[in-house]
Amino acid sequence: MHMPDFRLIPLRAGALALACAALSPLAHAQQSGGDTGATASSGPIRLRSTSTNASATVPTQERLERLEADQMDAAEAYWAAESNGESPSGRTGAASGNASTRSGTSLRQPLPTAPVPLDEFEQYVRKLNTSIVQPTSEAGATLQPLPTIRRFGSELFTGRNSFDAAENNAQVPADYVVGPGDELLISLWGSVDADLKVVVDRSGRISIPRVGTMMVSGTRYAELPEAISRRVGQVFRNFQLSVSLGQVRTVRVYVTGYVKRPGAYTVSSLSSLANALMRSGGPTSSGTMRSIELRRGQEVVTRYDLYDLLLRGDRTADRTVQAGDVIHVGPIGTQVAMIGSVNKPAIFELRSGEKISDVITLAGGFTAVADRSRLAIERLNDRAKNRITQLSLPDEQSQAPQSGDVLRAFSAVDAAQPVARQNKRVRIEGEVAKPGEYVLPPGVTTRMALGLAGGVTSNAYVFGTEFTRESVRQTQQQNYDRALRDMEVEFTRASATQRAINADEAATFEQRSNATNRLLENLRRVRPTGRIVLQLSPGATELPDLPLEDGDRLYIPPRPTTVSVFGSVFNSGAFLLEQGRTLGDFLTQAGGPTRGADAGSTFVLRPNGSVLSQLQRSSFFGIVGGINGTKAEPGDTIFVPEMMNKTTWVQDLKEWTQIMYQFGIGAAALKTLQN
Numbered sequence: 001m002h003m004p005d006f007r008l009i010p011l012r013a014g015a016l017a018l019a020c021a022a023l024s025p026l027a028h029a030q031q032s033g034g035d036t037g038a039t040a041s042s043g044p045i046r047l048r049s050t051s052t053n054a055s056a057t058v059p060t061q062e063r064l065e066r067l068e069a070d071q072m073d074a075a076e077a078y079w080a081a082e083s084n085g086e087s088p089s090g091r092t093g094a095a096s097g098n099a100s101t102r103s104g105t106s107l108r109q110p111l112p113t114a115p116v117p118l119d120e121f122e123q124y125v126r127k128l129n130t131s132i133v134q135p136t137s138e139a140g141a142t143l144q145p146l147p148t149i150r151r152f153g154s155e156l157f158t159g160r161n162s163f164d165a166a167e168n169n170a171q172v173p174a175d176y177v178v179g180p181g182d183e184l185l186i187s188l189w190g191s192v193d194a195d196l197k198v199v200v201d202r203s204g205r206i207s208i209p210r211v212g213t214m215m216v217s218g219t220r221y222a223e224l225p226e227a228i229s230r231r232v233g234q235v236f237r238n239f240q241l242s243v244s245l246g247q248v249r250t251v252r253v254y255v256t257g258y259v260k261r262p263g264a265y266t267v268s269s270l271s272s273l274a275n276a277l278m279r280s281g282g283p284t285s286s287g288t289m290r291s292i293e294l295r296r297g298q299e300v301v302t303r304y305d306l307y308d309l310l311l312r313g314d315r316t317a318d319r320t321v322q323a324g325d326v327i328h329v330g331p332i333g334t335q336v337a338m339i340g341s342v343n344k345p346a347i348f349e350l351r352s353g354e355k356i357s358d359v360i361t362l363a364g365g366f367t368a369v370a371d372r373s374r375l376a377i378e379r380l381n382d383r384a385k386n387r388i389t390q391l392s393l394p395d396e397q398s399q400a401p402q403s404g405d406v407l408r409a410f411s412a413v414d415a416a417q418p419v420a421r422q423n424k425r426v427r428i429e430g431e432v433a434k435p436g437e438y439v440l441p442p443g444v445t446t447r448m449a450l451g452l453a454g455g456v457t458s459n460a461y462v463f464g465t466e467f468t469r470e471s472v473r474q475t476q477q478q479n480y481d482r483a484l485r486d487m488e489v490e491f492t493r494a495s496a497t498q499r500a501i502n503a504d505e506a507a508t509f510e511q512r513s514n515a516t517n518r519l520l521e522n523l524r525r526v527r528p529t530g531r532i533v534l535q536l537s538p539g540a541t542e543l544p545d546l547p548l549e550d551g552d553r554l555y556i557p558p559r560p561t562t563v564s565v566f567g568s569v570f571n572s573g574a575f576l577l578e579q580g581r582t583l584g585d586f587l588t589q590a591g592g593p594t595r596g597a598d599a600g601s602t603f604v605l606r607p608n609g610s611v612l613s614q615l616q617r618s619s620f621f622g623i624v625g626g627i628n629g630t631k632a633e634p635g636d637t638i639f640v641p642e643m644m645n646k647t648t649w650v651q652d653l654k655e656w657t658q659i660m661y662q663f664g665i666g667a668a669a670l671k672t673l674q675n
Contacts, residue, residue, distance in 0.1 A: 290305050291351070336403070563636045569640050
């Protein structure tokens with residue numbers, strides 16, 4: 001009898017066709033039995049063999065499902081090769097096909113799967129880890145790509161895995177439960193001699209010649225020899241036997257949730273959770289690898305962490321599936337990338353409670369030349385801008401990272417050199433030809449870095465360039481926290497000394513006190529940015545040539561078309577800029593200051609980070625001069641604060657202008673201060 005083999009024929013029109021090719025006859029050795037009668041003088045009794053293998057003559061549901069998966073992979077690979085002008089690996093030609101048929105074996109090789117596209121977080125990490133600039137001479141530098149960082153464990157489910165062989169050749173566990181469809185191989189010797197192949201019928205029984213039927217369904221594999229021995233011992237004496245499994249039954253399981261090909265699958269009864277999961281293509285980029293559930297009825301039998309298998313080879317929780325089981329993959333948890341000087345740079349999924357030290361362990365630890373005393377966290381803040389924080393190890397490795405964090409380990413080779421001779425990691429974003437992160441050789445300046453990034457675009461607003469530095473941000477934060485504490489003390493002291501003469505004055509004091517408390521509360525939520533103010537003119541086309549430090553960030557914004565007005569005005573918002581308009585025009589357009597406004601403390605935050613205040617011009621609204629007549633520039637932000645108690649803290653030059661200027665509080669924080 002011939003087994004039909006289904007082969008893929010790629011068609012130019014894109015359709016898939018199935019063709020049947022004859023294989024060599026399947027050889028099946030079947031032992032013939034002798035006389036079933038018992039003869040005392042002629043040796044042991046021989047029982048007739050009852051071998052059945054009819055199921056091998058037709059394709060099983062399992063083979064058809066494998067064929068479907070093969071078709072998908074072959075189609076992707078074929079048309080990818082066609083589009084690239086290559087010869088598709090599926091075209092083996094008639095000669096090779098005939099040769100494989102003559103030899104009795106198939107020479108058809110598994111077709112490679114199409115490349116798995118990067119998900120959103122992988123693309124983000126790739127941007128952080130794409131380019132490194134290395135000097136090729138005293139005057140030049142070149143771009144060198146770094147390896148793509150992928151999700152840890154994704155390779156387990158790419159390519160055509162040999163899960164069929166793994167299932168069929170798997171050792172039968174002692175707790176395997178025999179059921180209908182299993183084939184048992186029974187050998188007896190001694191007073192009775194027989195080699196039997198029996199299949200468990202639908203009622204759960206097997207039939208042994210001269211012995212009769214017995215129930216075996218539901219019996220553990222380890223207990224099967226003893227159970228059969230007891231039944232045969234009712235008829236025969238002085239014999240021994242061995243029992244093993246031949247062909248095992250198939251079971252139908254369901255794979256659901258965040259998997260690439262959810263659905264029902266027919267698998268071997270020896271298949272484990274991991275085997276069945278591989279058939280579905282594994283979790284998607286949004287699916288978890290850390291807590292995969294095997295559900296049986298209303299019970300969760302096990303929660304499997306694939307990292308146990310990938311990192312430690314531990315399959316303790318990889319339980320054998322049973323008919324009707326559901327394998328469910330939930331959504332992915334916290335994702336953190338680990339790059340730089342570690343043994344396994346990758347994107348890792350974290351379980352609840354895992355810390356930075358756990359991420360380092362998942363990444364295989366530091367390399368031999370890594371700087372083990374520090375680590376950098378690159379985190380997107382509320383404004384979708386990257387913020388870099390330096391950590392000291394091991395003191396700060398007990399922190400819990402946030403989802404989307406990128407941890408970077410550094411080389412001790414650079415750290416052992418003087419700072420001036422170390423490479424600098426700089427991020428260049430915004431209106432440049434090639435935005436991204438660059439590792440620059442010592443001595444590179446802002447202008448040189450912009451040149452390596454391809455220069456600015458035609459829409460770049462150089463006057464609004466944000467140049468931020470982590471060391472400056474840390475200093476600003478320390479000074480800001482100290483200033484807030486001083487401010488709270490002064491306000492408390494001033495409130496204690498004020499005495500109201502009448503009801504109107506008491507109401508005024510209470511109003512100002514409430515405004516002060518709101519201001520303090522809002523100021524606590526603001527964080528300095530580490531911005532360095534660049535002395536640029538509004539029409540600037542290039543940056544000053546400043547030396548760069550490790551962790552610096554340059555952001556060149558697009559040219560804005562509005563001027564914003566916030567604070568104690570009647571109509572705050574952004575207004576279109578027209579040629580020749582002044583700051584006073586926009587204050588008028590915003591309705592002017594409200595009754596509770598501190599008009600004399602009005603200030604303007606310019607796009608280059610500098611601050612222009614009403615007090616600096618020694619004027620108030622209604623008096624000629626001040627900031628009213630100053631020409632408005634694209635991106636200007638005007639802020640009118642509320643009236644607050646005039647304390648020593650404010651009078652000693654620590655007023656709004658200096659808060660904005662000294663502590664690097666940007667325009668985005670003004671909305672926070674207003675609310």
